[in-house]
Amino acid sequence: MRKKIFAVWSWGATCLTMVGCMKSKDDRIRATVIEFNKLSPQIRNEVFRNAEAEASNDTIKISFVLNAYPDEVDKPTYNKVGPAMLAGMVKQLPDSESLLDEGVKFQVIYMANDGTxxxxxxxxxxxxxxxTEDKSRFFNANSGKPIPGSKSRLAPDMKESLRMMNQNLPIVDKEAGTSVTRIDVNEKNELVxxxxxxxxxxxxxxxxxxxxxxxxxxxxxPNLRRMFPSILRMGIEVVHYEYVNKKGKLVADVRITQNDL
Incomplete structure (x- = not known):
């Protein structure tokens, strides 16, 4: 279950706004690829070894290489969350609607560190x-609650990443008997x-x-140890797990800091 959580957060941490500003379709495609590749060094961390965009005809391909072997990757989670997170990233593009209207497609590829x-x-x-439709159970289960990250000190783009992550919840682990229903960064800048x-x-x-x-x-x-350096750079020093019952009542919680590791 924790591997799934870390995968989701890592996805959110890479959702960067890309900007295309040329008039023709081909120019806008090239501008999008160039801008993403300029930003890709910011994506590299303990989870992601590399990220690169390239254009092929009317398709923009974005490839991510993980710092993990195939048996360390929770493939079902990437298959569930990956497309939705890329869709959210695409929606942030100023020219996304016109590119999509003109038939441009976006391809996302995730690979383990051995190329698998x-x-x-x-x-x-x-x-x-x-x-990107707001139709997940998260929005029903959390109606009336503050927008995730709205009380935090996160940068605006990271707040948008949180919103997109939550849009694609819950993440269910039937074997463990758990469902991640909300990911937030609170007013104390704790990842909750x-x-x-x-x-x-x-x-x-x-x-x-x-x-x-x-x-x-x-x-x-070990996944928590890999994640902590990345979130520390965002000013997050505490990871807080709130365990609730089916009625949403808190039954237990755990706080972890880097000093605990």
Whole structure:
């Protein structure tokens, strides 16, 4: 379940606004590719080894190389979240509507560090429109709550990344009995995951000693260690897990700082 959380956050951290400003379609495609590649060094971190865009006819291909071997990658999560996050990125482009109207497609490829393909999707206008509709369970379950990141000190583009991440929740792990229903950065600039748990797991979390075991398991996870340097650069020093029952009531929580690792 934690690997899925980290994958989602890493996606959000790479959602950068790209700008195209030329008039012709070919010029706008080239400008988009150039701008993305200028920004790609900012994407490289403990999770992403490289990111690169290129154009082929009327398709803009964006490739991400992960700092992970194939058996370390949660492929179902990338397949679920990856296309939607790319769609959200595309929607930020000033010329995205005109490019899509003219038949331009966007292809996203994720690869492990040995070149193994994790995800390869091509998105046209209809897919991007469908993926960016606010129809996820998150928006129903969290109606009336502040927009994720609205109380944080994050930069505007990262707040938009949070919004897009939440639009594509929940992330369900049936085996673990958990669903990530909200990802937020609060007024303390803590990264907060709201994790809905089954009734059985909710009872277990209130049992003496169980939460200590959960905390220790989180601390020992290498994915958290990889993620922390990236979020520290965003001014985030605490990762906060809130475990809630089916009614949304808090049953337990865990806070992790770099000093715990």
């Amino acid at each position: 393909e994790i995800l390869n999707k091509v998105l046209g206008k209809s897919q991007i429109v469908a993926l 995951y709201t994790v809905e748990v089954t009734d059985e797991l909710a009872d277990a979390l209130t049992t003496e000693g169980t939460l200590d075991l959960v905390r220790e398991e989180i601390i020992q996870d």
